[in-house]
Amino acid sequence: MNILLMSMPDCAPHFNAKRWKPPNLAISSIAGNIEGHNVFIADLILRRERIPETVKDLIAKYRPDVVGLTAMSFQFSTARRIASLIKNLNKDIKIILGGYHATLMYDEISKSDESAPFDFLIRGEGDLCFDELLKAINGERSVNSVPGVSYRNYNGFTHNSPRPLEDLSKIKIPDRSKRIWKGYQYYGFTLDIVESSRGCIMPCNFCSMDKMYGKTFRRFSVERMLADISDAKQQGANFIIFSDDNFTLDIKGFESLCDAIVKAGHDDVRYIIQASSSGIASSDTLAEKMARAGFRIVFLGIENVSEENLRLMKKGNIIEKTKLAVKRLHEQNIMIVGGMIIGNPNDKEEDIARNYEFFVDLQIDFFADQILTPYPKTGMRDELLNAGLVTNIHDYSRYNCFWANIKTNYLGPEDIQFLRWKYNRKYANYICTTPAFIKNYPLAYYYRQYLRRPFLKLKNKFFRNNLTEIEAYKKDMARAEAMNKFF
Incomplete structure (x- = not known):
């Protein structure tokens, strides 16, 4: 069969869509684990300007028997429209929806009109499940024997048993050769994505990660990680993002990977990771090893300067650990993207302003300032709903941390939206002037x-x-x- 895998073009407005064009790791991994079929990958982030025309061209050129779509919650509306367009072109094409929204909201989707263009939903990890489902579509096994699949029948949808977490040793590396376009980039660098682990055991209640992986943490072997990096480099990548939700849950494993990267000669590219302040602060040697291995940017989960808000998010009092983590990273000239969450229940303008001031005092290199978002199935959503603070309950297209979907006890959603804009504008000339940025990109600093x-x-x-x-x-x-x- 011909299999067409597509990721969505939606990009959070925080990002410059012209300079931030990442590949979707999930569909590349699915492609690497499909056997006996013709597979084509279309990351629609590369064709944002003409989506309907592009989809029509893809269907005409590749004549797929099966189309796989992946979508986060804010991308689901676009995925549904694309699926409807495909069905109008050829109703015999089987359409599979996977990703976070399908995993979290499969029951709600299947009971609503929004399910109309979808034939199957994949809940949870799709790397191996997708190939098993293709065998069922091809008549080689029964569809009700594939765990993690929901499928359409005459009475609506039937939900098969949940799928156990995969044995990571059985998942082959992504097949990047199936990508039909080039152009993945991060501010001029050729970008790719790899992973070293899945899952997170932290208790943060604003995150939906545990609905995909449970409260678990699994690591790929070092050999597999190095093979993944090598493959990304062979495809032209000189900037690599690790997709791990928290790279510092296993400090010894992280340090061993740094050593292995250097030994294998993969320290010739630049890496971005996401880490916790507690993890970085817990080791005297980690930051130095990271710098030697080529880690240049860390997304650090600082979240908030308020102890009350940190308790609400179940982050614990990490302020002193954050200061130590920032110090250790900056000593190695590693740049920091500081994760900030504003719009907490008791936030006033002065509380929001204090977060930006705290980031500037710490010389955080870039702000990843997000508005608290009541993501489906999270503990935070339940708390905000019970408090009557959610102002947009159902329009998930706005659930990308840029738009205010909540109010506080003192501020309305429009106030929160305006204040985020106001403080971004206030500190616009601060960005890209920090010592770490200047040491990493002196020419960019002087140009800007x-x-x-x-x-x-x-x-x-x-x-x-x-x-x-x-x-x-x-x-x-x-x-x-x-x-x-x-x-």
């Missing part, structure tokens, strides 16, 4: 400081100075609203 910023200042003088603050805010929000309008 002495060419780009004077040009933008001059441009704003003639084209934006006549706008009031509210008018400028509305203009920027309108641009964000239009970002993911594909149909």
Whole structure:
């Protein structure tokens, strides 16, 4: 059969969609574990400008028997529209939906009209499940024998038994050769994604990770990780993101991987990881090993400066650990993307402002400032619903941490949205001026400081100075609203 795998084009408005074009690791992994079929991967992030036309072209060119779509919650609406378009082109094409939203919301999807264009849902890990489902579609086994699958029948959907977590040693590395387009990038670097582990055992109640993997943590072998890195490099990557949710749950394993990367000669590319402050702070030697191995950027889960808000998120009081983690990373010239969550139940403007001030005082290199989002099936969602603080319950297309879907006891959703914009604007000239950034990218610093910023200042003088603050805010929000309008 011909199998077409597609990831969604939706991008959170935090990101520059022209400079941030990541491949989808999940469908590349599925492609690497399909046997006996013709597989094609289409990451629609590379074709954002003409999605309906692109989908029609893909169906005409590759004539798929089966289409697999993956979507997070904020991408589900787009996935449904794409699936409907495909069904209108050829109703005989079987469409499979997987990913976080299908895993978390399979029951709700199957009971609503939103399920209409989908023939199957995959719940949980799809690496091996997808190939098993293809065997069922091909008549080689019964569909009700595939754990983790929901399938359409005459009475709606039947949900097979949940799928146990996979034995990671049985999952082959992603098949990146099946990607039909090139152009994955991160600010000019050729980008790819690998993974070293799955799952997280931390108790954070704003995260839905445990609904995919449970409260578990599993690591791939070092040999498999190195093979994955090598394959990504062979496909042209010189900047690699590890998709792990928390790279520092196993410090000894992380340090061993750093040593192995250096020994294998894979320290010639740059790496980004996501880590916890507690994990980085727990080791005297980790940051140095990371720097030698090529780790250049760490997304650090700082979240908030308020002890009350950290307790609410079940993060614990990590402020001193955060300071130590930042110190150790910066000593090695490793840049930090600071994770910040605003819009907590008791937030006032001064509480939100204090987070930005804290980040600047710590010389955090980039802000990943997110608005608290009541993701489906999370403990935080239940708490916010019970408190009457969720203002958008059902429109998941806005659940990307950029849009305010909640209020606080003192601020409405529009207030929160405006304050995030206000403090981003206030500190816009701070970004890319930190010591770590200058040491890593001196030419970029001087370009931004002495060419780009004077040009933008001059441009704003003639084209934006006549706008009031509210008018400028509305203009920027309108641009964000239009970002993911594909149909």
